[in-house]
Amino acid sequence: MGACCSSKKRKNQGDVGEIGEDDLKGIFREFDLNGDGFIQREELRAVMQKMNQSPTEEELDAMFRSADKDNDGNIDFTEFLVIARANPISLTLRAVFDELDVDGDGYITRSELRTAFQRMGHSLSDQDIKAIYKHVDQNNDGRINFDEFCEMINRKKN
Structure with a gap:
């Protein structure tokens, strides 16, 4: 996850904690491994594993279902923002970690x-x-x- 936050606070609409929308777009792109503009279930699994997380199939399904609001099998950027707003602490910690x-x-x-x-x-x-x-x-x-x-x-x- 190479998305980095600078020490400057951004004042973009849609900021999540200290993370600006540009940074969230960067994080989204890192989840979108095939670059198609969507996060599929297997991409979510791969990124979770890269972050040393090992969700069970049930946990992965639950995470994906809660994010995929339109049930199209993809998480688009708007759906990703819902996740980010619901769990800003982990994204903020990730941004700090990536900065270091x-x-x-x-x-x-x-x-x-x-x-x-x-x-x-x-x-x-x-x-x-x-x-x-x-x-x-x-x-x-x-x-x-x-x-x-x-x-x-x-x-x-x-």
Whole structure:
């Protein structure tokens, strides 16, 4: 998911939280793997798997049915906006994650984390980064995936 949000707030109509409609169009295009202007069920599955989600067939059907309001077997951009407005938090977290994941490989590496903090005016020592990874990198693969990132954010909120 390479869709990125800039730090500038957009004032487009249809903004979802901090995400502007242009960013939502970019996210929609990333779901639309075959580029036909629609998201089909198998594209939804592929993107969910890319985001390290493993929905059951029933969960996938439920997600797709709730989004496909006209029951044509496709989710168009308007239907996608309904999903985005219903669940802006996950899209906002995805946008933040994508901003940190500079190379777009689906992981935040130590160097990407260091760069992000430098852009915010903070300098992290190697010890600081090791401490962050010790708490966040649950599978100890040396990278932070989207699930680990979300868990870290959710722990901070609680």
